[in-house]
Amino acid sequence: MLPTKIPIFPLPDVVLFPTVFLPLHIFEPRYREMVRDALEGDRIIGMVMLRQGYESEYAGRPDVYPIGCAGLISHTEPLDDGRYNLVLRGLEKFRVVGEERVGGYRLAEVEALPESLDPEGIGLLRDERRRLESLLAPLVDGSEQRWPANMPDDALVNALSQYLDLEGIERLALLERRDPLDRCRGLIELVEMKLLAMHHTSSPGVH
Secondary structure, eight states, X not given: OOOSEXXXXXXXXXXXXXXXXXXXXXXXXXXXXXHHHHHHTTOEEEEEEBOTTGGGGTTSOOOBOSEEEEEEEEEEEEOTTSOEEEEEEEEEEEEEEEEEEETTEEEEEXXXXXXXXXXXXXXXXXXXXXXHHHHHGGGSOTTSOSSXXXXXXXXXXXXXXXXXXXXXXXXXXXXXXXXXXXXXXXXXXXXXXXHHHHHHHHSTTOO
């Protein structure tokens, strides 16, 4: 169960999805403090994306998008100078409903946003996964598929949403989708648009 208050780590163009792993390098003093406190507690950190125009307020509390994903620190490597290399494993989506400052970092009051599918939705997701894999096939080496066939459908959709070459705002829009089925359909739309754009720019006579 997700705590009602968690530290948040706002970054530009970085989105975490449930079940997916995210490597991070922590070097700012306020976020070193955040990691130290998390390691002494439940090891949970919430990833949120900074809104455009954050640069002038970066050292303070610039605006963030309200939907994020909590991650569990699954691996940590403390460095001699106080920095950290760590890996977060995505746990659960949340909505920021309030915020306070603890020391140098930001502590958010959050509302968990569980994602679940009924049996019909699970079947539909399997069909949409096949559509997605078919669309992506021309983009990968057919003899070396990038994902295991036995990977759960929701985990595959979340991993592709995080690791495909997408803009940060596109990834955030996928995270904001209602559930893995809705996310898969959104990802299919994005891939179709990108494939169409690639075809258009590569067609002879197109200027």
